[in-house]
Amino acid sequence: MDNDSRILVAGANGMVGSAIVRNLESKGYTNIIKGTRDDVDFTNQDETERYFCSEEPEYVFIAAAKVGGIMANSNYKADFLTENLQIQTNLIQQSYNYGVKKLLFLGSSCIYPKFATQPITEDQLMTGALEPTNDAYAIAKIAGIMMCQAYRQQHGFNAISLMPTNLYGPNDNFNLETSHVLPAMIAKFHGALSHSKHYEVKLWGDGSAMREFLHVDDLAEACYTCMEKYNESGHINVGTGQDVTIKELAETIANIVGYEHDIDWDTSKPNGTHRKVLDVSKIKSLGWEPKINLYNGICSTYEWYKNNAII
Numbered sequence: 001m002d003n004d005s006r007i008l009v010a011g012a013n014g015m016v017g018s019a020i021v022r023n024l025e026s027k028g029y030t031n032i033i034k035g036t037r038d039d040v041d042f043t044n045q046d047e048t049e050r051y052f053c054s055e056e057p058e059y060v061f062i063a064a065a066k067v068g069g070i071m072a073n074s075n076y077k078a079d080f081l082t083e084n085l086q087i088q089t090n091l092i093q094q095s096y097n098y099g100v101k102k103l104l105f106l107g108s109s110c111i112y113p114k115f116a117t118q119p120i121t122e123d124q125l126m127t128g129a130l131e132p133t134n135d136a137y138a139i140a141k142i143a144g145i146m147m148c149q150a151y152r153q154q155h156g157f158n159a160i161s162l163m164p165t166n167l168y169g170p171n172d173n174f175n176l177e178t179s180h181v182l183p184a185m186i187a188k189f190h191g192a193l194s195h196s197k198h199y200e201v202k203l204w205g206d207g208s209a210m211r212e213f214l215h216v217d218d219l220a221e222a223c224y225t226c227m228e229k230y231n232e233s234g235h236i237n238v239g240t241g242q243d244v245t246i247k248e249l250a251e252t253i254a255n256i257v258g259y260e261h262d263i264d265w266d267t268s269k270p271n272g273t274h275r276k277v278l279d280v281s282k283i284k285s286l287g288w289e290p291k292i293n294l295y296n297g298i299c300s301t302y303e304w305y306k307n308n309a310i311i
Contacts, residue, residue: 008057010035011064015171023220048090072178077136084140103159107141119279165239169216170304189259204269207247215292239278
């Protein structure tokens with residue numbers, strides 16, 4: 001990519017998209033097309049085609065998606081499957097139709113089997129049953145990977161796929177009904193501070209599940225690295241390669257927020273997959289390394305939340 005290349009970041013207002021925009025701007029890119037819901041509905045084929053005809057992007061980052069935590073994924077499977085299929089199909093198809101030089105599709109580590117061998121290597125895709133709580137979202141993302149590979153094989157289209165682990169950072173979704181575990185904990189523990197009486201935060205599961213977390217700015221740098229250096233059909237994992245228990249995560253966030261009461265673990269609710277940590281040797285071979293450790297990342301995210309997300 002040249003500094004004046006026309007670069008479309010689809011989903012530029014979201015956590016991932018805004019991080020990619022920040023990363024590109026910091027590197028001197030001056031012709032960034034910020035595709036947001038206010039500009040275009042990427043679930044609509046005709047709107048997407050008109051948008052590409054008008055904007056004529058040369059490079060495309062697909063950060064637009066319908067995302068949510070375990071509750072949202074469980075309760076709104078039709079929405080997660082349909083909307084994500086529509087968004088990625090329209091963007092990949094129109095990118096090919098309008099001569100985009102390279103496309104980067106972002107998926108999720110939930111594409112892997114529920115009982116995948118840890119750490120999870122890329123070749124474990126479709127080797128077992130998915131986690132039932134987010135299988136609809138996972139199937140949509142698997143379809144996106146396959147679509148990129150199919151367009152590459154049949155048409156020679158340079159489309160690559162990245163599968164990040166659990167993400168967090170500025171512009172995250174802190175809505176307790178739809179958010180992922182880390183931002184939901186920040187919102188819950190901070191909300192408990194406003195209660196003068198003893199107030200216990202209730203969390204799902206027993207805290208034993210293990211998860212890996214990556215700051216979104218590290219993902220943005222990984223996206224840039226792959227857009228510059230990676231041109232293969234196989235998808236590539238992006239994470240830290242290190243995980244923590246949900247209990248450890250909760251205690252860390254409680255400490256940062258200043259919550260000093262007990263945590264009520266609701267064991268009637270599911271833990272989700274017991275452990276999920278990615279093998280990231282493939283992307284590290286390109287020269288990328290995560291730079292933001294979890295504690296510092298949570299601290300900065302909490303500061304952003306206090307300054308921006310509280311209504």
